[in-house]
Amino acid sequence: MTLEILTSDALAPLRHGFFTRRGGASSGVFAGLNCGGGSSDLSEAVAINRNRVAGAMGVKNDRLVTVHQVHSAAVAVIEALPETPLRADAMVTRQPDLALGVLTADCQPVLFADHGAGVVGAAHAGWRGALGGILEATLEAMEALGARRAETTAVIGPTISQRAYEVGPDFLDAFLSEDPDSARFFAAGHGDRMQFDLPGFSLARLRGAGIGQAAWTRHCTYSDPERFFSYRRSVHVGEADYGRLISTIRL
Template sequence: MTPTAALEILTADALAPLRHGFFTRKGGASSGIFAGLNCGPGSSDMAEMVEINRARAAEALGLAPAALVTLNQVHSADVAVLEAAPPARIRADALVTATPGLALAVLTADCQPVLFADAEAGVIGAAHAGWRGTLDGVLDATLEAMERLGARRGRIAAVIGPCISQAAYEVGPEFLDRFLAEDPGLSRFFINGSGDRYRFDLPGYGLHRLRAAGVGHAEWTRHCTYGDEERFYSYRRTTHRGEADYGRLLSAIRL
C-alpha cells in the first residue's frame, strides 16, 4: 500500500464535485504522541515528519505541497483572500479563493474545520472556527468574502468536519455568561454538566450561525475528535492526560 493510499479522507456529498477532504490521523509519518498524519508546523513534532505528512495530503488532492495553503491561526474572525499561494503563512482564521490549483486548508484538534463551496461560481473557502472565532463571526466573514469573489450565499454549501462534540465539551459558568451576553437565546446550545459545569454544543452553534447567515446548505459530519483517538487528535484529550503536545488535523478544499 502506498503512503497516499493509506490516508483516510472523509468527504461530503454537499461539496462535490470539488476535491476536498477532512483528513484523519491515519496514514501519516509521525510517531509517539503525534502518531499519524500530524500536519501542524506549530507543533513540537519533527519538522521533516510534518512536511512529509503535508506532502501526502497535497498529493491526495492532486497538488504540489506548495499549493496547500494553511494559516497562522489566532482564533480571530479574519479572512484572507488569495489569488496565489502566499510566500509565508498569513495570520488569519479563514481563507477564500477563486483561483484554480490552490488548496485552502485549516488545522484543528477540537475546533471546527469548515469547508465552503459555491461550485457554480468557482469560489471556495475554509475556516478554523473554535468557540471564540465562531462567536466573533468568522463563519459570517467567510461567506461575505466569498460573495465578494462572485459566490451567491444561497448557493454555498458549508460542511463542518470532525470537532469536539457536546458530550465531551465541558465548560464553566463564565463561558456560558459570555454567550448569554451576546444573545440569551444561545442558552439552547448548553446542557447541564457536573456541579456548576455545562456542556457546550460547538457544532450545533456553528450550524446555527451558518443557517442564520443564509447559507444554502450546512451540515456536520458528526465525528467527535475527543471520543475517537484512533482517528483524530484532540487538544482537550491531551490536556486531560497531561501530555506535552498534540497533533493537528488537516481539512482542505481545492478548485
C-alpha cells in the first residue's frame, strides 16, 4: 500500500504532509506507518516507516528531525542536526534541508510556515500543551528567526474531535480557571461529563495571538481507525499499545 499524505492548500507551495497510517511496514495494533520509537513496535519496522516518510519529504533519512515530546510549551530552534532528540514539543527552523516532524495519536499536529520569510515550525499540541502556550511559543520562536506573525499560517492536522473527546469536571475547571471564556469549547455530555473541542480551542488561541491564517483539516483520529492511530480508541478497545502518526514540514 502506498503512503497516504494529507496536505493543505494554506501551506502550499512548501512540502509538507499529515501522514495517515497507510503505507507502512508495521503489523498488529501498529499496522501501517507507525513512526513512534517510543511504542513497543519493532524498531526495524519503525525505522523503515520513518525512512519512507523522509523519502516522501525529499530529505535524507537522518534529516527527518523529531523531538522527545513531553507535553510542554518548550520549543527547539533547529539549526543543525541534534545529536540526541531534544526534550520539547515544537521545533522551528530556517534550514532548507531539514524536515521537522511531530508524532501524535489524538493530540494535534500543527504545522506552521511563513513562506516569504523562509521559516517553518511544527508543534505537538495536546490539551496540556495548548493550554500551556505551546502554540504561542512556537510563533514567538519563529519570529525570532525572522518570521512575521501576520504572514504566518498554521494548520492543525488530524486530531480527536469534540464528539469523541469526553472529559470530566476537573478537566473543565483547569480551563475555566485560566480563562472563563473557554466554556464555549465544552458541550454537555452524559451526567457530569463534557465534550471538549480541542481544535476549536487551539484555533481560537492561534487567532488570538495574531496569526495570519489558521485552519484545521477536520479529520478525527478517533473515528477513523482505517486511517489514523488513536490513543483513546486503543484504550477503549483494550489494545496493549498504539501507533503514532507523523506530520512534517520543510523549506
